[in-house]
Amino acid sequence: MKKVILSAVMMLALSTSFVSCRDAADKAAEATEATGDAMNEAGEDLKDMGEDAANKADEIGTDMKEAGNNAIEGTKELGEDAATKMKEAGTEVKDAGTKAVDDAKELGTKTVDGAKELGTKAVDGAKAAGTEVKTSAEEAAAKIKQ
Template sequence: MKKLILSSALLLALSVSFTSCRDAKKAGSSIEDAVENAAEATKDAANDAVDAAGNAAEKAGDAVDNAVDAAGNAVDNAAKKAGDAVDGAVNAAGEAVNSAGEAVDGAAKKAGETVDKAVDATKKAANDAAEAAKAQANKLKGAH
């Protein structure tokens, strides 16, 4: 996430720094275009990051579901072979599944909070970059 924000800021800085004074007639529109392009690229990058985080959370949830299914199958096979001793194992497995479910719920909640924080940070960075670009554009406009 840091690399994404820093890359966006670097691209914005480069686009603003390569505008020369000789291009004063076109500078106003090209700066506006550069600001719009940088803001759009930052927005797209933030959306891609949010999508990637969501996909990662889904894959983690699928993996947990598969693990729970595999544990359930193992418990079923043990119950068929062990008879009376299985009752204790089934109770223990049920508690383990409940604990795993609680752990998954906690992990999902933390993942959601992390994604929310990442989205907020990206939005803030995009807004800050846009504001900096606007300030630079106004500074360049004022210089000419």
């Protein structure tokens, strides 16, 4: 009987031990599963954060590209405007130079024409004066002869 009681106590101890181990194993499995779920959630969160960061980086890159294109367009327009204004200024300078040359030619022509006219008048005046002097001299000579 001693053996039976001892065997029963031993069986009870073993069964408690197996039940206790089974509970521990169940708890370990639950903890492992919870850890796996937490890791999966953390992985999903990291994945979402990575996608968000990539999207933000893409948006920033697009914005930077647009800003660069706008700057290039603005610079191009400024350059075109400056070139147009420089061309207009060059045309105005050329026109002013042409007008100055034309005015100088006209003034030169008028000066030459005026000089010719004065020269002609001077010659005509000198001829007239010479003729008057001659006529006066002839009249004086005729008076002296008389």
